[in-house]
Amino acid sequence: MKNNLLTRRKLLMDKVMTTFRTVSIDGLDIFYREVGSRSNPTILLLHGFPTSSHMFRNLISALSDRFHLVAPDYPGYGNSSIPDFSRIVWASGEEECGECGG
Numbered sequence: 001m002k003n004n005l006l007t008r009r010k011l012l013m014d015k016v017m018t019t020f021r022t023v024s025i026d027g028l029d030i031f032y033r034e035v036g037s038r039s040n041p042t043i044l045l046l047h048g049f050p051t052s053s054h055m056f057r058n059l060i061s062a063l064s065d066r067f068h069l070v071a072p073d074y075p076g077y078g079n080s081s082i083p084d085f086s087r088i089v090w091a092s093g094e095e096e097c098g099e100c101g102g
Helices: 002-015 053-063
Strands: 019-025 028-035 042-044 068-072
Touching: 028 053, 053 068
Parallel strands: 042 068
Antiparallel strands: 019 028, 028 068
C-alpha cells in the first residue's frame, strides 16, 4: 500500500505544471503560484510569517489533481514587491510609526 502511494505521488509530481504569475494591486506586484483545473474547487493557500508560497510546493503536487490551488506571496515576501513603508498609514492613524522607525 505504501509503495502505491509513493508511486502515485511521484507520478503526480512529475506531471504537475505550476504557473507562476504576477498581478499588480495598488502599485505592488503580487506574485502567486497557480495549478489545477479551474473547474475544480479552489483552495487559497496563505502562508505565515516569515515564509512564502514556496512552502506549499509539496502540498500543491499532492492536491493539484483534485483542486484548483492559488498560493500568493504577501507584499514584501517571496517574489512579491516590497511596499513603500513611508506611504503607510498605521493603525493608530499616524503617518509615522515611532516604534517601527517609520
